[in-house]
Amino acid sequence: MSRFHQDFSAIFDIRYLIFDVRTTNHELRTTILGVKHRMMKVTVLTLFPEMFAPLQESILKRAQEAGLVKIHLVDFRDYAASKHKNVDDVPYGGGAGMLLKPEPIFAAIRDLPQPEGKRRVILTSPQGNVFHQAKAEEWFEQDELVFICGHYEGFDERIRELADEEVSIGDYVLTGGELAAMVMIDAVVRLIPGVLGEDTSAQEDSHSISLLEYPQYTRPADFEGRQVPEVLLSGHHARIKQWRRKESLRRTFLRRPDLIKAVTFGVDDYPLLEELLLEHEEIAEWQVLWKHLCPRPKRRRKSLKNPEGKQSQELPLRELEVSEIDI
Numbered sequence: 171m172s173r174f175h176q177d178f179s180a181i182f183d184i185r186y187l188i189f190d191v192r193t194t195n196h197e198l199r200t201t202i203l204g205v206k207h208r209m210m211k212v213t214v215l216t217l218f219p220e221m222f223a224p225l226q227e228s229i230l231k232r233a234q235e236a237g238l239v240k241i242h243l244v245d246f247r248d249y250a251a252s253k254h255k256n257v258d259d260v261p262y263g264g265g266a267g268m269l270l271k272p273e274p275i276f277a278a279i280r281d282l283p284q285p286e287g288k289r290r291v292i293l294t295s296p297q298g299n300v301f302h303q304a305k306a307e308e309w310f311e312q313d314e315l316v317f318i319c320g321h322y323e324g325f326d327e328r329i330r331e332l333a334d335e336e337v338s339i340g341d342y343v344l345t346g347g348e349l350a351a352m353v354m355i356d357a358v359v360r361l362i363p364g365v366l367g368e369d370t371s372a373q374e375d376s377h378s379i380s381l382l383e384y385p386q387y388t389r390p391a392d393f394e395g396r397q398v399p400e401v402l403l404s405g406h407h408a409r410i411k412q413w414r415r416k417e418s419l420r421r422t423f424l425r426r427p428d429l430i431k432a433v434t435f436g437v438d439d440y441p442l443l444e445e446l447l448l449e450h451e452e453i454a455e456w457q458v459l460w461k462h463l464c465p466r467p468k469r470r471r472k473s474l475k476n477p478e479g480k481q482s483q484e485l486p487l488r489e490l491e492v493s494e495i496d497i
């Protein structure tokens with residue numbers, strides 16, 4: 171392993187008996203205690219591989235040790251041709267700042283091993299589409315993600331050609347793409363089954379990103395006079411479920427009203443929404459989104475057998491025999 175090709179995945183935890191096997195469709199898989207898991211490869215082209223030290227901690231560290239993800243850091247300065255290993259240069263036409271040169275990044279990409287399955291090349295840039303949960307889920311389907319981390323004042327336009335997509339993590343400017351790449355890597359890796367542990371489903375919470383999480387409490391039930399809501403101590407699962415749904419709705423209305431339009435309300439939400447409306451009058455503007463769920467009084471339907479349009483419950487199941495009629 172060269173100094174500039176740090177491969178953190180080399181250290182395996184011996185608790186997991188790991189074998190990499192190539193299946194017929196060339197997908198890289200890892201076998202952990204007899205169970206086949208998909209292995210995702212993440213390659214990062216960066217001038218600052220040391221910045222990726224946080225990926226060697228906690229859950230991402232465990233994911234690598236378990237063979238669920240391999241993170242490969244490539245210092246593209248290694249591919250600079252000049253004696254001084256220059257990777258940047260002044261812009262044609264003048265102007266302040268230096269730009270990343272195309273040659274080292276092109277050479278680094280061309281030197282990557284053949285992709286093992288589906289590969290997506292991502293250029294980090296504040297000009298890209300803004301990253302979101304749906305994008306993390308889309309990338310999770312890939313076998314390899316390659317991040318090109320932009321740095322300095324910008325990069326030569328021709329570098330864009332190497333990327334399948336250009337992605338930003340939000341509307342602010344960072345000094346480089348490294349922190350952004352780490353954010354995106356974390357969001358994708360946690361979706362891999364096994365990364366968060368057996369009983370936690372990342373898929374479950376990612377789908378409900380349109381609604382914010384309800385408040386959570388742990389012991390003690392009374393912390394310096396601050397009480398845990400009574401309902402959570404009740405053991406009444408249906409009531410707890412309702413309370414959580416209501417609090418999720420409340421949080422979303424009050425903190426992220428921009429997410430509300432994407433929420434699908436069910437009939438069970440109607441009473442909760444009407445309660446919330448009484449508690450927060452600012453919610454009224456969204457009422458159009460749930461009014462249609464209002465339970466209607468049963469309409470009287472007229473039919474041949476029921477010419478008066480009596481309510482259906484009142485209709486006899488069969489015609490009564492004369493003898494049964496109490497005169």
Ligand code: 6GU
Nearest residue numbers: 294295338339342344350
């Ligand atoms: Cl991906 N790169 C840089 N340099 N700045 C950013 C960004 C990326 N996303 C938000 N700001």
